[in-house]
Amino acid sequence: MKGVISLARFPAKAGSSRTEQRLMTGSYLAAERGVAIRAVQAACSITTNVFQHLVSSESITKQDKSPVTIGDFSAQAVVNEVLSRHFPDDGIVGEEDSADLQGEKGADLRSKVSHLVNDSLLHHGEIDSALSDQQLLQAIDLGSFPGGTSKRFWALDPIDGTKGFLRGGQYAVCLALLVEGRVELGVMGCPNLPLNSAQAKPADGEIRSKNIPGLGAMFIAVRGQGAYVRPIQGKDAQETPIHMRDLHADFSKAAFCESVEAGHSSLGTNARIAELLGIPKGNSVRMDSQAKYASIARGDGDIYLRLPVGDGSYEEKIWDHAAGAILVEEAGGIVSDIAGRPLDFRQGRTLRNNRGVIASESSMHSKLTQVVAQALQEEGRAKLLEPKTS
Template identity: 55%
Template sequence: MSVFAAERTVAINAVLRASEVCQKVFKQLVSTETITKKDKTPVTIADFSAQAVVNTILYKSFPNDPIVGEEDSGDLRGDTGKEIRERILSLTNSVLDEPLDEEKLLDAIDRGSYPGGSQGRMWTLDPIDGTKGFLRGEQFAVCLALIVGGNVQLGVMGCPNLPVDFNAPEGERGCLFIAEKGQGAFQRNFSSTEETKIHVSDVSSVSEASFCESVEAAHSSHDDSAQIASLLGMTKPSLRMDSQCKYCSVSRGDADIYLRLPTRADYEENIWVYTLFIYKCNEIILIELMLELHNRIMHLDLF
């Protein structure tokens, strides 16, 4: 039985509504001209709107829980932030049951300012992960996790553009992934409340496996990935996509190994980038694959 049944229900609602507001931003604000000019305004609006939605819903049910978020309202305050603030307010209210005024909107965004720590309960939120994928109309994700005493207990991820069935890429899109410690990982469609338990692939040899990696070579070295694949005798093409949707794809067996090779020695990840992955995968299979991978590449000079 779920220990965090109430949190699970609230988190699902929050992520679904945040995903909805991101989709509205894309339909209303993203255009060919936006992408050509590399205008990041839609991403900014989606980020703030999604964070306001999630934080508002979490606060209503769990007012004492702090939130580690990505945004703060500093740039939205005053006359300089008026236009974008009004857009964010309108979009946020379009998916909430009870509308916010401007001050409540800014307060909701700023509830994500908790610095984190290993004591007590807290939520971590990445309101829109995969900004380039979002602007291209490809993969992005809304990512929310509950941490208790430094341990991840619950994760919910919304992937609005991810195909429900990997083998039917032109079919229905919009997947929600839910994982709770000791309860397994599940997928449901945005259009349904029915959940299906998911599993990583049953591949038993690295040579038969496939990588899942970033679209952007700046995020993970494609050249190094190709060297590793060649060394291991891997011939399947890599599955490339933006955002933490990669974790979900590995979790349901679309690909076998998530590979991220930093392109800078000083690169550091944020807490919201990896929190959900902990319970999205079958640890035993991943550990076995990674041990074999390590044994084969430990002497390979990639850097």
């Protein structure tokens, strides 16, 4: 496997304390912001290389998940290692653990992951010598923190949108910092999303066959400081403020941003909601991953619904929503569950007190919540709107 794309080395920054004065001056979480950008850059370089060398260049079946497995483990190891070296007292809630890389059975996969991780960390100047296999496994397992409010922690999804990744569609590397159970910082790398929202998004699989210029957008938000987009790569790349479109609650101009996979949300209910709101048919964009949050944050769409399927017993994972939620909020939107309750990130590794997600431009959110309730009542699923009991 060829080497990982190298990035310019970022100097380590001193830690920061949480004060209103720093929040007002923009220095709040400045060190964490810089390190998070650096970590996500390195992870995106790995995932891009895995796609180029193991997905697009090889014939794989739908059942063959090995490339995304390599990418998941490698990206999580790199991000965890970078975070732990700069903020050793922080917890990390990660999606993966090292079980599949252990022992003789995991030797081949472990070797591939080790190559990617060490190449990346050495290129970025984060380590002076390669990590041993044991250190690699320990880095991945740093993601076992249980969450909650006992101390501040990071939430990481190393490859959000695995099916999109394998198709050559949209996926994201998502990292968020939570303090006292509230998301304070989010960084999201979307390697296949155009930097300029005016540029047409490539069709799934198009990236396999040709090099498309202008791809690769990183989205950044810090509580109270707004949301920004910049190229994924580059130390001093220009950041551009992003905002949701202000439609003044005119749903005839609104567009949904929906999941590709039907199992992730009730798309039939979405269609009924669009009908009730007067949103024209065809006013929707479908893509995988938290890239949907980023897309509505910069005005590519206006509404993202993730409605419960089945009996609503599924508990959303915090890493699937933390980075995206703060992006939308800092871009002028509102994020809640389907009953309009704030997402509760204090309950561990899942949003156990919430069902589903509604993210929208602020002037639309109240009406949208009412119509979601109406649609669920029509389906005989009004029980999903009731508070969850532990």
